[in-house]
Amino acid sequence: PKTKYANNNVAGVVTGLAWTSMGGDILFIESSMAKGKGKLTLTGNLGDVMKESATIALQFLKAHHDWLDLDANVFNKYDVHMHVPEGATPKDGPSAGITMLTSLASLFTQRKVKKNIAMTGEITLRGDVLPVGGIKEKILAAKRADIKELILCEKNKQDIDEINEEYLKGLSFHFVSNMREVLDIALSNQKVKDALTVQ
Amino acid sequence: PKTKYANNNVAGVVTGLAWTSMGGDILFIESSMAKGKGKLTLTGNLGDVMKESATIALQFLKAHHDWLDLDANVFNKYDVHMHVPEGATPKDGPSAGITMLTSLASLFTQRKVKKNIAMTGEITLRGDVLPVGGIKEKILAAKRADIKELILCEKNKQDIDEINEEYLKGLSFHFVSNMREVLDIALSNQKVKDALTVQ
Amino acid sequence: PKTKYANNNVAGVVTGLAWTSMGGDILFIESSMAKGKGKLTLTGNLGDVMKESATIALQFLKAHHDWLDLDANVFNKYDVHMHVPEGATPKDGPSAGITMLTSLASLFTQRKVKKNIAMTGEITLRGDVLPVGGIKEKILAAKRADIKELILCEKNKQDIDEINEEYLKGLSFHFVSNMREVLDIALSNQKVKDALTVQ
């Protein structure tokens, strides 16, 4: 419960929000690629449901490659590795879905992720964003970590409405219902420094 | 128990009916494809029997590709991913069989699924539709979710006959005995917007 | 315990006999094929011993392809899927062996299975048919399901001799000791309607 927002210098790194019995915290989704054949490797002590989220995010990106001006074949030419620090902490659940999608989108486009933004939300294969639990704890953790903007499912708006406004100062919210909105909000048009040529 | 029928804009998305100790609910089967070699990926916290249903549905479609004017080779040219939200809920049992079949049929043909329709029924490899349990709870959930039409196994008609007619108002039923009937009823002749060219 | 004999219109579908703590019942072995590389997929909530029976049946057919005028290479050109409804019921044991063999033989030859016939018996890799348990319960279930003819291992004849003749009315029995007899009895010379060209 003391992680801080880092920076947005590296493609594929996105800030999410976690919620455990210990309270809320931010977490990072980190994706990296190497020439390969489309294999997806997942590390970070992840449970089965969280691994499924990564699979869904990657398939969604494949199916909507045109949204990001990606060539459909690019996904079979790289192996992708997604890691969620810290390795000693077991993690599970579907709530990192939109964070994983954004991570992969940033990786394949080499576009920067917007600064000081964090997000939490389940994804579906058709592109809907679903609400998740622990919103209050996650919001408090986001503030402590210097997050300024948050992406949440529109169905989680009611959870925000129940939080004392005092706690929300300095935070702006994006309530979304589908993954296109997530990508439009989260991805900067600027590429990272020393961007790879992904093709 | 508060999911709503969404829409039929996306190919491969079909509304099914679930029944748990918590009561009935609707669920969605979502299928997506990408250029590949015929691999089937299943997500959504599915048990072994539910995974088997997806395998049977895909094999049935392969064996009856001519029903839908599909080329037999098309199944070896795409990887298919089938997901059943929500990821945190474990799901099992054979009752999503006809929903999965319809999902795959819609995906490969890119034809729309009929509006406001839901279905539940086990499938067999020879094409029969078998009855399933929890019909009363599933029907009530369907109504709450704005479903108008239901496809059920003809052997489940007796379960409907036992329900107070009051509860059935506004619902129309299709009682089927084989999978051809399911596809004839569920699939619209209209393609989805921006339909893929599957070949 | 209320399944009925269906029909013999589909290649690869054969009626077997099951015996559980709930009594006897008929069951169906359903096999389907698709262009592939010789993979065998098994569904229906099957235990390891029952899965082994399917493997033995397929290997036996490969080794004796000439019995059925099949080309030896045909087995490497198709993937086979064998399913045993109903998916929610766990099944195990070796007694479906001859039913599985007949199912695969019907599938690859596209020959009809004889009408109103059912069978139960373990198979060996050398082609012997071995006796199985639960004969009395299985026979009673067969009658209820409108079965007229039964194939049993000759070593199960003694189990039939112990059953009150009253119960056996309308049933005729084939007692066999090897798999060639099974195929000679069970397979019709007539092909199914719209038979596939398997080559």
Added chain:
Amino acid sequence: PKTKYANNNVAGVVTGLAWTSMGGDILFIESSMAKGKGKLTLTGNLGDVMKESATIALQFLKAHHDWLDLDANVFNKYDVHMHVPEGATPKDGPSAGITMLTSLASLFTQRKVKKNIAMTGEITLRGDVLPVGGIKEKILAAKRADIKELILCEKNKQDIDEINEEYLKGLSFHFVSNMREVLDIALSNQKVKDALTVQ
């Protein structure tokens, strides 16, 4: 405990001896082949140690292919399936080693196994035959099953010496220390009827 010696008409079928808490019995090792790529499939409810015995037997045969005038490449051109009836009985232990070796040797050479012979003994990768347990019970079972000749490890001779001679009447023994002796004794020079051309 009522299995009988069958016959030696089929290549790859050899009679072994089993010993369980229920007493001794004979068992059959059955091997079958099909054009393939060298895959070994094992069925019959076998434990890990018994599966290892089959692996050792196959590797030993590969390494000593010249003993039987086999081409070294033949092992990569066929898939082998080894089955040990009866499927419902779990089996384990290393004592079927020489029986499995003889089965594979008969299969690849298509030579008959000597009539009314049975055997039991562990094998090693260098070709030694090791002693096994339960000799007394196995011998009694062999007699009941009409076995006339037995192959045992020479280190099991002491177990035979302790058996009342009365029980040994009509049995002749081969005490061996290596696998070449086993094959020399067990394999007839005569091929089976309708022998395959293995090449």
Added chain:
Amino acid sequence: PKTKYANNNVAGVVTGLAWTSMGGDILFIESSMAKGKGKLTLTGNLGDVMKESATIALQFLKAHHDWLDLDANVFNKYDVHMHVPEGATPKDGPSAGITMLTSLASLFTQRKVKKNIAMTGEITLRGDVLPVGGIKEKILAAKRADIKELILCEKNKQDIDEINEEYLKGLSFHFVSNMREVLDIALSNQKVKDALTVQ
């Protein structure tokens, strides 16, 4: 708890620090390569989290091959085996991350690792070094093992500040925040004797 620093004559061998209920100790990460296809083999009785560290280290090196003047394709031309003696001791946790990274970097570049240096720290896929536990015990073990220099995460500096200065005599510390610093400090510019030509 009596292992000694060895030497730096072999590429791919790096000294790490372990911490168990028995106290601190040094451990060695040993990597070796052979012509192959990019497979990573891990031995040494490693738990899942520790295996994940090796995967992350290898992926990080692939993604930053230019740092070490390595060709991107070289990783697909060799199989890598990483071992952590002693085999009888189970090991787990993420703290060997920077040690594993250094081991792989030394292996692929064939550069010597600096003499009498040890390190401990978790790695992330984006290249950050994270703090680890057991610093006091690890430091004491390092001294006993004749280590002179230590690489630690800068966030572990506070743990050092709490140790009695008496115990730190003869030790110099490098506090790092990212993996580039680790490699700059740990890798000598000198190649090992009889260095392989890795290409």
Added chain:
Amino acid sequence: PKTKYANNNVAGVVTGLAWTSMGGDILFIESSMAKGKGKLTLTGNLGDVMKESATIALQFLKAHHDWLDLDANVFNKYDVHMHVPEGATPKDGPSAGITMLTSLASLFTQRKVKKNIAMTGEITLRGDVLPVGGIKEKILAAKRADIKELILCEKNKQDIDEINEEYLKGLSFHFVSNMREVLDIALSNQKVKDALTVQ
């Protein structure tokens, strides 16, 4: 506890020393090869740590193929099977490391192993030999089995020094610290009879 040293006529067979709650014993490592693609098969009821030892030994040999005048490519042209009799006895631990290395070295070079020699010691991937436990019991077992020479880790010398000299009569010891010494001592320059041409 009654195994005897056998002979050194077969390449790939080496005598090791085991230590269980039942006391010490000798054991044999047997390796065999066949034309293949570099697959390593392990049998003999081995635990994970013992399997890892075999993997390390093979990798070490690959990395140091020049020590034995072996071509680097030879390892990808053969499948290796390593077996440790007796199959019914579970075995584990790292102490067979140097025995496995010697077995593989003898197999690939087809050189005889020195007569009446046995060994025990853990290996590391960099080539060090590590001490192992149970030395007293292993030495006593070696004498009973007619072993004349022993290879041990130099760090196990202290265990020998504690044994009553009476028990050591007739035994000579080689205390080694690395794997090159092991191979120099254990491998004869003479090839086995009917040596294979490994290339």
